[in-house]
Amino acid sequence: MGKRFLRILDIGFRDYVSAWNLQEEYVLKRLCGSIPDVLILVEHPPVFTIGRAGTGEHIIAPQEVLEREGIKVYEINRGGDVTYHGPGQLVGYPILNLGEYDKDLHETVRKYEEVIIRLLAEYCIEAGRIEGLTGVWVGDEKIAAIGIGVRKWVTFHGFALNVNPNLEHFKLIVPCGIRDKGVTSMEKILKERVNWEGLKEKLIYHFVDVFEYDGLY
Template structure:
């Protein structure tokens, strides 16, 4: 049966606030108090370290991080160190995976497939890499994936590089993988429009996971003081 999602575009949100919101929504989804949801966000510059990560993979000093306004969070997703910032589309699916085959590996492959289809629309040939998570091109890793699951309900998710600050990526060992560059969509097509990429990605996620979605204004964002100006 085709699943139904609620889509909430939160704009630019501090990472810790979006994390708190995900945890609350995950708990509510586990209690069946909410439907499946997609949270779409942009983050101010931040490095996050997953369960398999190491702070050694952050190469910049505390002084440089402070100068650049980059915060660091240790989080409960899979994976190592990654970067989020303006020019990157981040999607956090809050899904009851029992409705999608109850298979974590298949779920991750579905996220990869949606990303591969999306960048393909904009003329970028992308693929999986054996033994690695995420989406790759001949120029590097263009999208990262890191999920967390409790009671078969997902949180965390995917990040697609459209036009990020590439200097920030040079301050880390992305995903703990040395010697592999990071790619971004605008490197292939400079005229790409971020909003068009987002719309395409959301539709591909729905198609791959056999779902439909309806956008909803999320009033709790303003109430919690979470929303930031898009220029943050």
């Protein structure tokens, strides 16, 4: 097997639909072999997304509240239930061709979790997993959500790390359909803001390490 490289595409603050369309474009390019694996990094305006296993009933806020808060709703083609994206949340969309090295979706999700667990350890945040549940947790509170899609073994969608989002927005839904767990953020735990550029650098380092890339393209 030849060397494997990862391309980073940091698109900054971007509306959900344009980032979704960009994923579709890059999935096609990855399927055709014209690009290496890609990690898209983005921050979104407020949005609720409903995955294939989800239901709109888990959005518990009335429409007038969503309109007041400027929150849009989309049904999308990833696994999982309802989740929130918004300012202060670092979202990653890995476009990976698992067919080239490891056709195991569950293992890929575990690796996403491992990247975030290692990243948080650098901030002295002890995070881990809860058996039977997807995502990264600090105690009984979720700090990172994960939802994956796949097309002919090329992944899309991905993970969302709560850095300093508006945690009140999570109260408008049943996050991931789980009623007996909470939601937290790095800012809430650390009681201070996190430097975004440093955070992204650490995330990229651990992503390259966990997925055993030879370097960045």
